[in-house]
Amino acid sequence: MQRLPDKQSPFASLRRDTPGDLVFKALLALCCVLVLLLTLYPIYFVVIASVSSPDLVSTGQVWLFPRDLSWFGYEQILADDRIWNGYRNTLLYAVAGTALNLLVTMPAAFTLSRREFRPRRVLMFFFAFTMFFSGGLIPMYLLLRDLNLLDNWLVFILPSAVNVFNLIIARSFFEHSLPEELHEAASIDGANYFQFFLKIALPLSMPILSVIGLYYLVQHWNDFFTGLVFVRDYSLQPLQIVLRDILISNQAFSGGAGGAGGAGAGSYAQQYADQIKYGVIVVSTLPVIVLYPFLQRYFEKGVMIGAVKG
């Protein structure tokens, strides 16, 4: 039978909707709308709240559209050095980190995908074991201390150089999408492994390179743990630590607003602090959200490839 793009369509075309079908469809539509609302509305609300008058937001008068546009929050954010310093640090760590990640992960994944390479099983175990067992926080801390990586920007990129999950995804990709004939043909032409990898395998694996590149990039962008545990020097801290201080620890802004940690609920300062928070959420999450529609098919592809049991 010819495969139809949607599996439900065969019966839809076979006969008319019964009352039961109608009820089912109505329930389904209701559930879908509910799920969409629950997922997207909070994000939408953050965006409109960040540009509406704080008074109206805090008294619940902003629901669907921004009201009484106010850029107070963004003005405060623009004037705050910490956020931009954090932004710059995070950009640096994310770009340098992802470059190192790919440089280390892709060749290793290639080696692990070569069937004629006997030690690959042992090596696979060597990598996979670390997914289920680890030394834990303190031995890691002491190791990084001994390596002089505490309070050192390299701590943001070196320990996370290899993500075993991404390594396995890339390996599965090489295994399933590089035909053996390709390697045979290349070796008949006298290509060695380096040449085969660089000239044939890598150009063919741009999809997977983008997928795991994105995974690594998001991982670096959202990394909070490293800064929290291993870094004291505030000038090195990434965006996420700065966000924590503003969003959760309620640290005061340079303009004096925002420091409403202990203030009574509904107080004047609280409203302005909240508006700054909405703005900070938008500013920090914007890169991911803006790129998202363009990148989402890559993200999904990664899950699919990773799901292939190898």
Place this chain on the structure above:
Amino acid sequence: MTSAATARTAGGLAPRRAPGPVHRLKRHFRRYWQLWVMVAPAVAFVAVFAYVPMYGLQLAFREFDFAAGITGGDWVGLKYFQQFFDSPQFWTLLRNTVVISVSTLAAGFIAPIALALMVNQVLGRRRKKFLQTATYLPHFISIVVIVGMLQVFLSPTSGLITRVAGLFGVDDANFLGSASAFVPVYVLSEVWQHAGWNSIIYLAALSSVDPQLYEAAKIDGAGRFSIIRHVDVPALVPTMIVLLILNMGNVLNTGFEKIFLMQNPLNLGVSEVIATYVYKIGILSNQFSYATAIGLFNTLINFAFLVVANQIAKRVSNTSLW
């Protein structure tokens, strides 16, 4: 470890003329040195940043000695484990950890399945795609921002969710400051953030169901719900088992970062878990040996659960990780 292992696998080749092991090793490296060069950096990074800390676990059985380093302190056996089991926090930490992780695992296991079954019913590729894409958007928001959003949405009187709850007759709810709300808030926000992402894999499994099965079921007079039950759900079982086993290895793993960020003096009674306690004892108060012992206890329990779950799955369904 690697070189010994190499020798062993190379020995498994059993060649015709059986040259000496040294000779075979030489031949192996002559043929494959480039592959070794490509995998070497990854091996080195994992060896240093994953296996050296594992070696450092012996600190759990030693007295930490600042001058002698990780492995130089006096051997004290199980002293620190005993200290942990005897400490008044032990049962509280264990209970909190298990409650948070088990409820997260349960909700986080069911929600993506339900979502996938629902999205799969939607007619039309584009609508389906949109629904799917929209639901996994929150997966990429950072934990700090998620907790920040929780704080503004749940803030007493002015928060969005607090006001919505007010419409339903829950007045002046303080979700952030109450111990009983901590676990539900944590679990629901986890589901909100990750259900869409985790449903991708189930949707892929559903899209590979043979359309003839649906038609056959339809001809047999099956209604929509019984098609879901008898065709869709069975198609998901292998994926469910693999994910369930993987999750079992995380029974005592709670999201350290999120819990840590959500902690406040009012909810500490239910929100202090092993991971946050290790951080506080180890990093903040420098009791390295004690914190290592607690961390090792956590890791071992997880590992045991993973192995047991894998064995059970192997027996029951022939689906397993190894």
